[in-house]
Amino acid sequence: MSLFKRAVFSEITSHAGIVFSTLLVVWLSVLIVRLLGDAAEGDIGANVVLGLAAFSSITALPVILSASLFVAVLTTITRSYRESEMSVWFASGLSLSQWLWPVMRFALPVAAIVAVLTLSASPWAYGQIAEYRQRFEQRSDLSKVSAGQFIETDEGRRIFFAESPTRPGDELGRVMARIIEPDWLSVVTAESAAIRTEANGDRFLVLGPGHRYDLKPGSPEVRMLDFDRYGVRIESRSDPGALEAKRQKALQQIKARPTLDLIAQADAESLSQLMWRLALPLAVLNLAFIAVPLGAVNPRLGRSGDLLIAGLLALLYMNLINLSRGWIANGTLSFGIGLWLVHAAFLALGLGLMWRRVRMPRSKKRKARPA
Template sequence: MSLFKRSVVSEIMSHAGVVFSTLLVVWLSVLLVRLLGEAANGSIGADVVFGLATFSSITALPVILSVSLFIAVLTTVTRNFRESEMVVWFASGLSLKDWVGPVLRCAVPVAIIIAVLTLMASPWAYRQISEYRQRYEQRSDLSKVTVGQFIETDEGARVFFAEEPTEEGAEMGKVIARVIDPEWLSVITAQGARIQTEANGDRFLVLTDGHRYDLKPGKPDFRLIDFERYGFRLESKAEANSAEAVRRMAESQIKARPTMSLMADNNDKARSQIMWRMALPLAALNLALLAIPLGAVNPRLGRSGDLLIAGLVGLLYMNLINLSRGWIGNGQLAFGVGLWLVHAVFAALMVYMMWRKLRVKAPKDPLPKTA
């Protein structure tokens, strides 16, 4: 490998590593904030936050890798132009088209990794995320209560707060709960709580030594009840909404289906998902090559405008792929056309821009002679 190719490959990989690390940290920060918010609201358990963050990051890796490669090639080419290193390479007999080989040397392995992620790893990660959430939804309301935290369950109809138990062997300490039913809004306080399972399998949360305050919102009706033991039935969401859960899973879990299973289906939704999985590796290659002419800037001009245009081109590319996926899923675009159309347009754009950069312009006419 020549000195030029070694230096280009080394610089691209170095920039790609920095960009990838930065984007991954930003992604994880945003993701953890969202997951911790869901855990605080009771939508997920605190014990599954780390697992969900790991699997969600796997699903985001294809896009992060594509963007990292595009930015790495773009910054490498731009730096060589702005620091006048390209003058040295041009004087050595090289041209802009000689960048294609080193860029492909970096882009092809990354595209293969993206293909493995989109076709195999991402569907598996989506299945794990779905299983995590389903297992949490199947847990009873009491099992979701975390000592020292307010937890919402049953879509906000029940809110629990429990303290640490003070008696040895007790399941929970003091408990306060708010329960909303069609007629009454109830606030319940108790000195302790435990789970009781009946012979028929029904499970009850039994509160001891407490008070119940009932009121009708907007009306003067009010009730106060003191109790030594009070229980209400805990329903498993898997039992209450099993038919709804099956229907929802069949509609929304297409991302989690293996690629071979999607190929066996002859419907638009499956074809749109296949198109998305196949498009990301091709987009990584196209964007890497497109970054070569986009990065060939005039060092005498400002740099903000060129970088902004390059970012808009990359954003437009990914949005058009997503738009094509939606059209294929709705039956408005044929699968074969949607799979190649966007990539062909941007490949043609890359060839045209390379031609514009490589062509030799005729010298300007000399100044007209004066009489």
């Protein structure tokens, strides 16, 4: 490999690593904050936050890799122009078109990785996310009570809060529960709580000692009850057969379906998802190609305008792919046309930009002046 190709490949690799790390850290930060918020609201368990973050990151890697490659190629070529390094390469007999080989040499492995992620890894990750959430949904309301959290269940009709245990052997400390029934509003407080499983398999949340206050809204009637032990049977929200059917339905979500199942199904929704999975690897190559002429800038002009245009163009590309997916799902566009239309349009745009950058301006003929 020549000195030129080694230098270009090394710089693109360095820039891509920096951009990829930055985007991944930003993605994980936003994702973990959102997942922690869901855990605080009781939508997911706190013990599955890291697992969901890992699987969600796998699903986001194709887009992150595509953006990282585009920005890396763009910044490498832009830097060469602004620091007059490109003038040295041009003086050595090279042209802008000769940047395509080292750029594509880096883009082809990235496109292969994106293809593996979109066709295999991402559907598996979506399936794991659905299964994690389904397992949490299968738990009964009371079994979700954990120390230091308000848990709202049954569409807000039951709210629980438990403190950390203060005595050895207790699973939970002080517990407060508010229960809304058709005729009564009940408030239950207890010094401790524990989950017990009987010999027949029935599970109970055992409170005690504590108090229960029953109020009838719109009436002065009040009931007060002191108890040493108060057991609440933990019931599942539906029978095991229904839960299994719900789990299978969640796993059959379109994003979690294996690629071979999408090909076998061949309905509009399956074809739209298949188009999206095939479009991302092609978009990687197209974005890398378009970044070469877009990076050719005038060193005397400001840099923000060119980078803004390039970013908007890449954003338009991804949005058009997503729009084509919606058109295929609605039956407005056929699968064959939807798969290639956007890529062909942007490939033509890239070829036009490249031709405009590399063509030599014709010298104007001077008219002979009369003697």
